[in-house]
Amino acid sequence: MNYIEGLRREIKQYYKILSKEFPEFLYDYINTREMQRINGSSIVCGTDWTSLYNNKFYYTNLEHSIGVALIIWNFTKDKKQTLAGLFHDIATPAFKHCIDFMNGDYTNQESTEAKTEDIIKNSKEIMNLLEHDGIKLEEVVDYHIYPIADNDTPKLSADRLEYTFMNGIFFEEVWDLEIIKKIYDNIEVLTNEEGIHELGFKNIEIAEEFVKRASKIWPKWIDSKDKLTMQFIADTVRKMNEYSLLKIEDLYRYSEKEIIEKINNSGIKEIEIAFKKFQEATQMYEGNEYVQDKYCISIESKRRYIDPLVKCKNEVKRIKDISNQANQDIERYLKFKTEKYAYFDFNF
Numbered sequence: 329m330n331y332i333e334g335l336r337r338e339i340k341q342y343y344k345i346l347s348k349e350f351p352e353f354l355y356d357y358i359n360t361r362e363m364q365r366i367n368g369s370s371i372v373c374g375t376d377w378t379s380l381y382n383n384k385f386y387y388t389n390l391e392h393s394i395g396v397a398l399i400i401w402n403f404t405k406d407k408k409q410t411l412a413g414l415f416h417d418i419a420t421p422a423f424k425h426c427i428d429f430m431n432g433d434y435t436n437q438e439s440t441e442a443k444t445e446d447i448i449k450n451s452k453e454i455m456n457l458l459e460h461d462g463i464k465l466e467e468v469v470d471y472h473i474y475p476i477a478d479n480d481t482p483k484l485s486a487d488r489l490e491y492t493f494m495n496g497i498f499f500e501e502v503w504d505l506e507i508i509k510k511i512y513d514n515i516e517v518l519t520n521e522e523g524i525h526e527l528g529f530k531n532i533e534i535a536e537e538f539v540k541r542a543s544k545i546w547p548k549w550i551d552s553k554d555k556l557t558m559q560f561i562a563d564t565v566r567k568m569n570e571y572s573l574l575k576i577e578d579l580y581r582y583s584e585k586e587i588i589e590k591i592n593n594s595g596i597k598e599i600e601i602a603f604k605k606f607q608e609a610t611q612m613y614e615g616n617e618y619v620q621d622k623y624c625i626s627i628e629s630k631r632r633y634i635d636p637l638v639k640c641k642n643e644v645k646r647i648k649d650i651s652n653q654a655n656q657d658i659e660r661y662l663k664f665k666t667e668k669y670a671y672f673d674f675n676f
Contacts, residue, residue, distance in 0.1 A: 331358050331439030332394075332555040338505070342494070343554060345509045346398040353407065353461065354397060357414060358390070358670040366390045366420055368583025371491055372499055372563040373424045373554075377588060379610050380553055384498035389417045389424065392490060399486035400477050403517050403527065408463055412471040413486055416478070419443035421579035422587050423561050429627075430562035445469040475524050476517065482635040482658075483520065492542050492634065501546050502541040508581045511538050518637045527664075528644065535638040536654050542634060543657040550629045551669035559625045560606055563676065564591060564599065566641040571596055602676040614667040624671035633657050633661055 330338065330344045332350065343350065357363060366389040399416040404410070419442070421427045448454050448469055453631035458465065467564040471477040471487070479485045479648040493512075496502040503511075511534055517529035529535035548554060565587075573594050574587065583589070591603050602623070618624055635658055 329353065331364075336385065337389075338419045339507055342497075343395065343398055343509070345505065345512055346395055346490075347402040350398070351407075351410065352400075353408070354414065355454075357411065357454065358394060360451060360457070362418055362447055362454060363390060363393070363414070365580070366417055367536065369420060369422045369424060370584065371424065371555075372495070372579045373518060373558050374556070374584075375424050375499075377584070378606055379608055380557060381499075384501070387494055387498050389420050391602070392494065393417050395494065396477070396486045400454050400474070400488055403486075403515075404476055407461060408467045409471075409474045409477055409526045411458075411463065411468045412474055412648045413477045415444065415448060415468055415473055416471040416487060419446050419527050419580075419611060422582065423565065424581070425607050425630075426558045426561040427565070427579060429558050430566055442478055461470070469540040473527060478531055479524075479526060481631070482633050484515075484634050484636040486527070488632070488634060489515075489527060492545065495545050495549075496541065500545045501518045502544050507616070508543070510534070510545075516641070516671070520637055520644070521646075523558055526637055529641070529647070530639055532638055532640065532647070532651060535636055536651050537650075538636065539647060539654045539657050543661050546661045549632055550664070550666070551556065552666045553612055555627055555629050555666070556623075556625060556670040556672065558629075560623065560676070564606075567596075567599055568594060571599075588613065598676070602674060605674045606672065609672060612670060612672055614670045616668045618669055621675050621676060623676040624645070626669045626670050631662075633658060 363483050369389050370376050370386055371389055371392045372383060372387070376383050376386055378638045393414050393416060396416060400413040402412040423598045445634055449465060449476050458468065476486055493508050514530050514534040515527050516530055517525050520526040529538070565574060565579070569576065569593060571594070572589060575658050578587065592600060594600055635646050638650070
């Protein structure tokens, strides 16, 4: 069965908003073993596995990657850029950025991207498809070279737009597909202050609505609950590795569900008890003092937000510079701070 046909109805409708046509050449790439692997991990970094969260459904890195590819195709009709977008998370391990936390990469969250070229290069399936399409490896292994696909915060790119859209559906509900369509239909390719192409808005009102709604999601990605969840999973994976129960390569071999089963059946009481408490937790705590004998952490995390371009008469401006409402929404987020420590009411 075609992978797309098996997706939930809401996601298929969403894809049709992102691109009226589904480019045929993507199907073979999506069906490769390397792309199907990331169907076993979610974009929200382990939050699916604790009762602290009530995510509407499990949205995978493969679904996200297809969404990114469709946005790029919609605005560029360029195969190379579209494939670079599709491949951008091909090196993502289980639990995604939790593993960046494990590597100490809290603020950039890019430590796991290094394997992208090797994974593509070592895939016979993908390399044969690229050769058939007349595309070179170096043209698809780094989506950072295509500004429509990716750019620096707070600019708007396909990647940043896609995960913001879908997080606003299943993670922190701020819009529905009808609102997404209204916002998306107002986006076009503009030229930014650096003379580089960037996605932006045709009018101020839609840009303001996008920022107003999206700014309700942004704090959820850096609040104490999120950081605590990600660090706990990172430390659990590290401890499983120390006991030789989980190799780093296993994060690229098994789905999150399979790894959770390994954790819950590790045979190490310390790990099993703590992880069960983590899964059942409905409350966490925070404060400005370190708490002894509890799982207590203090870290900073990457700030993700968007200050999009918008057409203003005959000029292109950042919405923050021409809208008081958008400026307030963005500033409120930039001033958002958590307390120094976050902790669970158990030790690990």
